Amino acid sequence: MSRRRFIKNLGLAGAGLAINPLKSKTQPPNLTPPVKNNPLVISTWIHGMEANAGAWEILSNGGNALDAVQKGVAVTENDLNNRSVGLGGRPDRDGHVTLDACIMDHDSRCGAVAFLEEIIHPIDVARAIMDKTPHVMLVGKGAQQWALENGFTKASFQVPVPPVQKDYEEWRIKSEYKTGVNVENHDTIGMLALDANGRMAGACTTSGMAYKIRGRVGDSPIIGAGLFIDGDVGGATATGVGEAMIRTAGSSAVVESMRRGASPEEACYDIVQRILKKHPGVDGMQVGFLAMNMQGETGGYSVYNGFNYALRNKGQNEMIDAKYMRTWE
Ligand code: GLY
Numbered sequence: 001m002s003r004r005r006f007i008k009n010l011g012l013a014g015a016g017l018a019i020n021p022l023k024s025k026t027q028p029p030n031l032t033p034p035v036k037n038n039p040l041v042i043s044t045w046i047h048g049m050e051a052n053a054g055a056w057e058i059l060s061n062g063g064n065a066l067d068a069v070q071k072g073v074a075v076t077e078n079d080l081n082n083r084s085v086g087l088g089g090r091p092d093r094d095g096h097v098t099l100d101a102c103i104m105d106h107d108s109r110c111g112a113v114a115f116l117e118e119i120i121h122p123i124d125v126a127r128a129i130m131d132k133t134p135h136v137m138l139v140g141k142g143a144q145q146w147a148l149e150n151g152f153t154k155a156s157f158q159v160p161v162p163p164v165q166k167d168y169e170e171w172r173i174k175s176e177y178k179t180g181v182n183v184e185n186h187d188t189i190g191m192l193a194l195d196a197n198g199r200m201a202g203a204c205t206t207s208g209m210a211y212k213i214r215g216r217v218g219d220s221p222i223i224g225a226g227l228f229i230d231g232d233v234g235g236a237t238a239t240g241v242g243e244a245m246i247r248t249a250g251s252s253a254v255v256e257s258m259r260r261g262a263s264p265e266e267a268c269y270d271i272v273q274r275i276l277k278k279h280p281g282v283d284g285m286q287v288g289f290l291a292m293n294m295q296g297e298t299g300g301y302s303v304y305n306g307f308n309y310a311l312r313n314k315g316q317n318e319m320i321d322a323k324y325m326r327t328w329e
Pocket of ligand 1 (some may be wrong): 239
């Protein structure tokens with residue numbers, strides 16, 4: 001800013017004419033303090049049950065939410081029978097399995113990795129990027145190189161795993177590229193946790209859309225699209241066709257709705273409605289959101305039926321069906 005402009009602004013401020021951020025209409029409502037001593041974890045789809053069990057080992061022992069979500073989603077990444085997360089996932093249309101993940105805490109610390117190949121736990125790479133580098137996100141060959149230089153190793157088994165390779169070879173005969181509702185009832189795992197000290201963290205990890213164009217990255221590693229946490233408000237994560245979440249900064253939008261007073265379910269409903277408005281005529285596009293506020297209230301909403309999430313706290317360990325806009329026969 002030039003000296004002249006600076007002095008002019010000072011003059012305006014002195015006359016009380018400068019914009020006063022405290023009077024902004026977008027000022028958040030009074031935010032209630034986070035609930036403590038009542039840890040809670042939620043995560044997308046049925047694979048969330050086992051992932052929550054991993055996270056619960058940390059949360060139930062007074063551990064922090066960030067370690068809990070990292071450990072929780074790593075359970076799903078480790079499962080080579082899972083076809084949408086980790087190296088057991090389906091490949092891109094050139095036959096390569098590429099992984100995306102991100103992690104975020106209540107202080108807006110975050111790390112992300114995208115288009116990563118041959119490393120079993122992208123969520124651990126995302127956490128290491130957050131802890132050890134000045135950056136948020138590394139991608140592709142550079143991310144792999146950095147991971148190998150920082151103690152990660154390449155998987156020693158065949159990728160794609162044999163049954164996935166077989167499916168891929170069958171798919172290649174027609175090479176039909178569709179982004180339909182996930183009839184297998186699973187996709188990305190997104191997880192949100194609130195620890196006993198009232199700190200929230202989230203993690204999201206996926207092998208992405210099956211048979212995608214090589215190099216395609218979805219919402220899951222994009223902070224604000226597949227995951228967003230604000231320690232004053234709460235967190236949100238997403239699952240489904242990632243392009244829709246990126247176009248709308250979906251998880252960030254959910255958190256901002258909660259900041260303005262919406263419940264987690266209302267906030268998820270709002271963004272699903274907005275996505276439908278922005279994507280007219282896209283039949284069969286499944287998108288689901290999951291949210292939690294700092295009081296430990298949770299909610300989800302999806303475009304189509306079938307989206308559910310796993311919830312674990314001191315008294316509950318169960319699946320919950322999210323509400324939805326449309327029915328897929
Ligand atoms: N939601 C995962 C993806 O679109 O890649």
